[in-house]
Amino acid sequence: MSSSIQSSSEAALWATYEAALNGPSEGNPFVDVTLSAVFMQGDKQIKTTGFYDGDGVYRIRFLPETTGEWSFVTRSNAGALDGVQGKLDVAPAKADHHGPVRPANTFHYRHADGTRHVSMGTTAYAWTHQGGALEEQTLASLAKSPFNKIRMCVFPKHYRYNQNEPELYPYEMLSKGRSDWPGKPFEGWSFDFERFNPAFFQHLEQRINDLAAIGVEADLIVLHPYDRWGFSRMTPAQDDLYLRYLVARLSAFPNVWWSMANEYDFMASKSLDDWNRMIEVVSDSDPFDHLLSIHNGFAPFDYNHPKITHVSIQRQDTSRALEWRLAHGKPISDDECSYEGDIAEDWGNISGSEMVHRFWLGMVSGGYMTHGETYYNDSETLWWSKGGKLTGESPARIAFLKRIVEEGPDEGLDPLPHTGRYRIMAAGGLDHVKLPDLISPMPGEEDWVPARIFYATAGQPHRYYLSYFGGNQPRELNVAVPPNEQYSAELIDTWEMTQTPLADSVKRGDVLHFTPKPYQAVLLKRIDA
Numbered sequence: 001m002s003s004s005i006q007s008s009s010e011a012a013l014w015a016t017y018e019a020a021l022n023g024p025s026e027g028n029p030f031v032d033v034t035l036s037a038v039f040m041q042g043d044k045q046i047k048t049t050g051f052y053d054g055d056g057v058y059r060i061r062f063l064p065e066t067t068g069e070w071s072f073v074t075r076s077n078a079g080a081l082d083g084v085q086g087k088l089d090v091a092p093a094k095a096d097h098h099g100p101v102r103p104a105n106t107f108h109y110r111h112a113d114g115t116r117h118v119s120m121g122t123t124a125y126a127w128t129h130q131g132g133a134l135e136e137q138t139l140a141s142l143a144k145s146p147f148n149k150i151r152m153c154v155f156p157k158h159y160r161y162n163q164n165e166p167e168l169y170p171y172e173m174l175s176k177g178r179s180d181w182p183g184k185p186f187e188g189w190s191f192d193f194e195r196f197n198p199a200f201f202q203h204l205e206q207r208i209n210d211l212a213a214i215g216v217e218a219d220l221i222v223l224h225p226y227d228r229w230g231f232s233r234m235t236p237a238q239d240d241l242y243l244r245y246l247v248a249r250l251s252a253f254p255n256v257w258w259s260m261a262n263e264y265d266f267m268a269s270k271s272l273d274d275w276n277r278m279i280e281v282v283s284d285s286d287p288f289d290h291l292l293s294i295h296n297g298f299a300p301f302d303y304n305h306p307k308i309t310h311v312s313i314q315r316q317d318t319s320r321a322l323e324w325r326l327a328h329g330k331p332i333s334d335d336e337c338s339y340e341g342d343i344a345e346d347w348g349n350i351s352g353s354e355m356v357h358r359f360w361l362g363m364v365s366g367g368y369m370t371h372g373e374t375y376y377n378d379s380e381t382l383w384w385s386k387g388g389k390l391t392g393e394s395p396a397r398i399a400f401l402k403r404i405v406e407e408g409p410d411e412g413l414d415p416l417p418h419t420g421r422y423r424i425m426a427a428g429g430l431d432h433v434k435l436p437d438l439i440s441p442m443p444g445e446e447d448w449v450p451a452r453i454f455y456a457t458a459g460q461p462h463r464y465y466l467s468y469f470g471g472n473q474p475r476e477l478n479v480a481v482p483p484n485e486q487y488s489a490e491l492i493d494t495w496e497m498t499q500t501p502l503a504d505s506v507k508r509g510d511v512l513h514f515t516p517k518p519y520q521a522v523l524l525k526r527i528d529a
Contacts, residue, residue, distance in 0.1 A: 004217065011070070012094035014100075014112065016252045017062045021074070023081045031194050031241065039072040046287050050074070050081075051248040057305060061252035064090040065099070065112065072523040074076035084502035100254050100290055101217060103309055107331050107366060108412035109291075112456075117411060119333060120402050121149035121219065121370030125262070126157040127387030129166035138387030141211050145390060146399035149217040151259065151335060151370060154204065154246065158228040161343070161376075162385040164211050169199040170231070170242075184380045193231065193238040201249055212255040219335075219388065221295070222282070223270075224262040225351040227512050233269045240281050247285040256290050259312060259335075263297035276305070283307040283502045295335055303328045319356045319456065322415045332357075332367035340385050340392040348384070352393030357470060357519060359398055359493030360494055363405060364458040364468045366415045366519075371398060400497040404523075408466065413458040416465060465524040468494075473516040475489025479506045479524070492521040499523075 011017045024033060035050030037060045050060040058081060064070065067090045075083040093099075099112025101119075109117040122145070125136045142150065156166040169189035180462050208218045221245065234242065241504055247450045250256050260282065261267065264275055274438040275294065292488060293312035294301045303311045303324075311324050314336035339348045340355040349357075357496045362369045373383040380390040405413060462482055481487055489502040491514050502512050505527060512522065 004335050006264055009092045011064055011088040011135055012097065013090055014065055014097040014254050015094060016254070017064060017088060017090075018088055018252075019060045020053075021058055021060075021073075021081055021084060023051075023052075023058045023078050024075075028195060028273040029058075030196055030245070033058070033076065033078050033081070035074060035076045035078070037062075037072045037074045039070050041066060041068060041070045042485050048252070048287055049244065049248040049285065050076075051245055052198075053198075053202075059146065059249075061249070062088075063254060065090075066090065067092055067289075084246070097254070101257070102289065103331050105411050106329060107325055107414065108367070109310075109331055110285060113435050116406075116412075117148070117217075118402060118405050118412075119149050119217075119331075120146050120398060121151060121367040121368070122147040122334060123336070123339075123370060123372040123384050124387040125151065125221070125224075125274050125385050126162055126166075127152060127385075128274065129156045129168075129388050130164075131167055134388055135207065136383065137389060139207075139214065141216040141388070141390050142211070142382075145395050146402045147371065147395075148215055148255070149219050149370070150211065151219045151221060151262075153221045153224055153262065155224065155227065155231045156229065157224065157226045157385060158350055159385065160345075161374075161380045161382050168197065168203055169229070170197055170200045171195060172197055176248045178287065180446050184414065187348045193230075194241065196242075196245055201246075205249065205253070206441070208253050208256065211407065212253070217255045217257055218253075219257040219259050220250070221259045221262045222278075223260065223264075223267065225266040226262075232267055234278070236274060239274070239278060243278060244280045244285050251286045251288050251290065258286070258290055258292040260292070260294040261484055262295050264294050265302065266297045267301045275301070279305060279307050280385050290470065293333070301331065316358070318362030318367065318369065319365045321362050321365035325366050326414075333370060334362050334367050335370040337369065338395050339372035339374040341372075341376070341384070342489045343374045343380070343382070345374075348372075352397070353519065354394070355394040356397040356401075356494055357455075359394070359520075360521070361456065361470055363401065363413060363458045364415070364466060366413065366458065367488055370446065371395070384473070388434040397495060397497060401494070404466075404492070409460040409464050411460055413466065414460065416457045416459055416461060430479070463526045466521060467524075468521040469519070473520070475513065475516040477512045477514075477522055479508060479510040479512060481506075481524060483509050485526060487524040488527050490523050491516070492523055494506050494521060 029052040035058055037048050039046045039062050050058050053059050069089050071087045076082040099111050101117045104110035112318045172195035174190045174192050211218050252405045293308050293310050309327055310331040312333050312335045316336050316338050318334050324332045337358045338350045340352050341348045359369045375391055408470040459465045486505050489506050491500045491502050
């Protein structure tokens, strides 16, 4: 006899629809019972995977991409779950429901409904493992911040400044005992890696929904090396079981991104073949085409992998975004350019001004950036790991940058030549760059030019030019816009967060004068189009 359906939500465009069914609880339902559903609308069919949620309850989830009536039917090796039919009438999207973020215009991001996504990320790896009060404080801080993406781990994290036990574990506990974690004995627990703890995943889902409510994408780190519980050293079969369960539970959440790993190359137990297999498992299991990437420690992954949607990279020199664009033809997210803070580790003690500089340089070089904060306090509640409060100087300036970019071209900022020069990182092995045919070069700069540039420019040709000077401090700028076009000009102080008009109208060959100071930018906007 088939189970009856209990729908826990009304169906709406880009909102998670869920149906619950009662089924067998004996044995190990996580591995013994298979459940899937096919959702149908006309000729369109989408297959989703169901999952066991404990206490004899199974769930199937769906993320509608069109309005109107859909029907579905389940398939299962358990009779009570097989052949169950249902219907849902998908209403228009609710306010602020824009659907998953996906690549757009080659190097940028848009939501499924076409809304532009200017990705400004932050990092709080283990914030969902800290308990109610601190997690609520993290959400409150995020709601007031400019950040619309947060990098966060599914599994708990073991590292300096983060050695507390989580309140929940992802697997059923077997016993408490002594274990070895790469040669370092510790008092720990052993787990049954074939029996999940539904309460752990229910809590994670609640926090992902909380992020959606404040407009923040959850960039979920699926695996990571900072582990004393054994989650990073599961067998390939256990890894695949986990990945399929995770995707079955979360793929219908609109604000999820898949990050296969944080610093994948620090996980000695996983080979490149393992990573390629796991990328395929996640991509093939996700019917809703969420963004998918993998983050490196030292060695960048092969981001030309066809299932990888964007580059998620760790590099301090954010100007290399142009190099990565040329190499991979995908959106660039420099997800770890070091952290604003004061801890001993060199990656965690750059100044707020340096963080802001790296954001600006990365953006005008054609990428998107992710922030982190590591200021020490007595409770060792560092934002980069546990969340809590943002106390640094960079978030307000990043908000200023975000506003400028959002008010800029709808297509996004693309790197452009300026006065015939453009910065290319010497570390990338490129000494010269040929001038693109975007604007006419100045006299004497018609061909190959040295890449020893004083500043970088981004925007859209014939409309918008944003030139950032970084640590240089010129007192004047030769206007090098295309001939016979008129532009307004303003000076931007990236630290003081000011925009000062320089001229109502300038043309090619004019010279702008201003007080020299580091970390300024000039914005030229077309006025005669």
